[in-house]
Amino acid sequence: MTTVLPLSQATPPGRASAIGDQRRPVSHPSEKEDKKSIKSTTVVDDPHVKTRLLGEQTSSSVGAFETDRSSGFSLVHSMRPTISGTSSSKEQLLSNFERLEKTLVTTAEQELRKSLLNHNDIYQSATLNVGTIDRLQDTLVQTIQKHVTKKKDDSKDLNKLFAELKQVLIDTVAQQQSTLLRDVIRQTVLDAFNQQQSSTETAPLPPPSSTTTRVTHQRKPIIITTSREVKIAADLKRTRIDAAFRQQRDAVVAHKRLRDIVQQWSSIESMADLAIEIKKYGTNDLECAWLLFCWIGQNIQYQPYCNNNAAETVFRAKQGVCRGFASLYHECCSLLDIECAEISGYAKQGFLKPGEELKQSSHAWNSIVLDQYTYLVDPTWGAGGRDYEKKLEDFYFLTSPEEFIYTHYVNGYQLLEPEISKEEFLSLPVMKSTYYQLGLKLLSPKQGLNETNQNLFKIAIRTPAHVDLFAELKVGDVAYPRSLHTLCQRDEKKPDVYNCYIAPPLDGFYEVAIFAKTNNETMYTDAINMRLRVSNIADAFMFPITYATFTEHSCILIEPFQRLVDENEQVLIHMIIPKANVIKIRNGDEYMVPHPDEYKNGVLKKQIRVQGDLQVCGRWDDKADSIAIICIFNMI
Known part of the structure; x- marks a missing residue:
């Protein structure tokens, strides 16, 4: 998925998503063992999912190694052993590095290609044969022993380094199921050398004849720095969000009879006839506004190339862009004697790329007045525009302004007190409809951009018992293998809280997506997007x-x-x-x-x-x- 731009009239709701309004299949590794043996295997059971993953991930493993090279990103940097020593041992190590470089790259490539890439069964399973791992380990160790100094401590240092390098290579092959190219292997090894040389050159020198390695595995305290929390509160003089009103609204939306009635109106020929039918079955303005929203959601298709946004044209063509949806809802509300306004503003479903700005009037929606209170309606997003699906998203009917503001921004029609600025809007995390529909509540951090200098970052979310979560860590368009740097689980003392842990591999700017599903579902849908800036990290690790x-x-x-x-x-x-x-x-x-x-x-x-x-x-x-x-x- 790519970084999300604000929704434009040529972009369907939910379609353009940085971390995406994507749905993900449940694809944890699945492994069974008999009583006598245990074999480690990563399995994707669905053959269709397996075929798709093989196609999609052919290039993703390359990206995982080469992510943001300008910032020095590489999976091998997940591990940072630090070697220091005397001047003579330092020179000897540098010489060893130079001699070892070519041999290690060549032997690693040969072993990987011989043991993995020439076997057809690599595409039948995501596992690495135990013998293959052993041969790769032996090759690396033998190469090190052959080309490094015979000093015991130096050998131990390099052995440690390349054991970790080997594990990163193996993890990536197992996770990505795709070919490791020679230049990828070379770049990864060179990254290791560069990191090691940098450590050798910059580390303070200990007493003579001392050579030490430090690879810390201890779980460290979590330190989180966030920007100022944005105050979000509905203007209760202009709108209602109280429990009594929400129950009334939810009862209308859940009313099966009203939905069944709308199913019978697919052949209505004019907006006037539609208004007549709505008035016949709607007993009040709330029900009439819902019947109209429901009819548009079931009968109008989002079409990014429509140029005529007039209500009559959209009604007859049964398609339009966001401005056409808003125009149609406005016109029909007039026929129903419901006060309605069209609103042009900004929408975001993910974060902007660095240097980008929100486009002017990128989206359109409506406000309506019921019993002297104003409410927000987005008929475009309510039409199930995600991936052009025909699915009614009732969340966007009379959405609470305290929830609407996470994705929709306009000055003057927020129904908040006080209103927030555009900069504050951009700083908020992106909350998708899934977040609200599944009853999630973000406990901490509450901002879209967070900063840390620690190797462990925690996101706490109150989560119903029937809902599961997983997290994804990305740099640009490249997602790190999930099992390496994210772990989501219930809190050991608070079972209603899910903790999503992030172990960033090194300094940088990351996007974090939280996905959710119920126990009865097989697909995860993204619920929360936020960003994480990591600086001065030490002792990075993998889960x-x-x-x-x-x-x-x-x-x-x-x-x-x-x-x-x-x-x-x-x-x-x-x-x-x-x-x-x-x-x-x-x-x-x-x-x-x-x-x-x-x-x-x-x-x-x-x-x-x-x-x-x-x-x-x-x-x-x-x-x-x-x-x-x-x-x-x-x-x-």
Whole structure:
């Protein structure tokens, strides 16, 4: 998806979306294991989704490596080991870098192509063969041992660096399912060298003969800096948002009889005849205004190339742009004796690109007066314009001005007290109709642009029990693989709150999209868009891989938050895994079942000395003959 411009008359509502009014299939990795073995596999079950992903992501992995090269963006920068040493060891390391560069690029490319790209079955599964991973690891280690100094500490430093590089390469192949080109491999390796040389040249020198590596995996406190919160309050002298009115409005919108009546009016030949039918069945102005909104939403198609926006033309052609929709609603309200006005203003469904400005009068909607109070109506967005779908969006009928302002701006007709400025409008997060329809409430941060200098950023959202969320992190048009840098889960102490954690890979300017769906739905729809500026970050990390079972069974990861764990490191696996009948952990080649005191009341707490990749698995059905992966930590 691309960065969203304000809606123009040539752009359907919801069509132009930076992070998009897109709907996403549920595509968590899905993995089952029998009782004797556990195999790590990332699976997209739907063959149509798999085919589409293969096509769409052929170029996205390249973008993931090369994102915003002017700012130094690269996935390998997710890990930042810092090496410092004496002047002599520094010169020797630089020489080793030069000798190692060409060999490492060549061998990495050869191994990847030989083991992955020449096998047809790479397109049948998103997994990497265990032997392939081992061969790649061996190649990197052997190359390092052959070309670096024999000093023990130096070898350890480089071994650490390229173990992390290897993991990034593997993660990207597994996530993106596409070819790694030679220049991508080269650029990634060069990024690693540049980062390493920079660390060597700028780090303060310790005492002689000292060489140290620092890769911190500790979860750090979250520090959030936000711009001033914008006060948003309805002008209660001009409009109503009280519970009694909202209940009255919702009852009319939900009235099945009224919707069924509109279905019978598809062949009405004039606006006058439409007004007559509406008056016949509408018992008050509220019902009449809704019947008109409903008829337009079901019978008028958004068409970006319509030049004639006159109400009569739009009615007869059954198509138009936003100004035509607003004109038609206005004209019919006049026939219904309902006071109505057309409003020209700005609309946003995503954030502007740097340097861009809102277009003048990019959108049009209406205000109507019912019982001496004014309300806002957008018949264009109400016509289900997202991706040209024929779907009635009743959210845009008598929308609360406190909600309308997140996407619609005009000076003088906001129905707010006080009104907000254009700059304040642009600073707000973008709230989509899904946000309101699913009953979400953004708790913190409440601004569209936030700043942090920490390696962990949290977005807290009050979320109904039947709704699930996931987050996406983007730079420009390129989305980072979801399992690397975002993690969404319920709060361990407040089950009605979803915490969406962001682990930015390095300094930069990011777009964050929060997607939502109910338990009965298979597609996520975007609900919230905001931006994040990261500066002076240290100790960036990646999250563990989480599988579909993690979300399906409301699991919560408490620690460790980082994906990469050291060999022989003592790790506490602390998770909430509700109602599992069996919990099993694979530690390299060893399988273990927690003792009763290590998993009780749905809480897993087990100390493990790392001997290989850690796979936490569970089973909830006693009759099942398989066990499912919940999450994976990778050993380095």
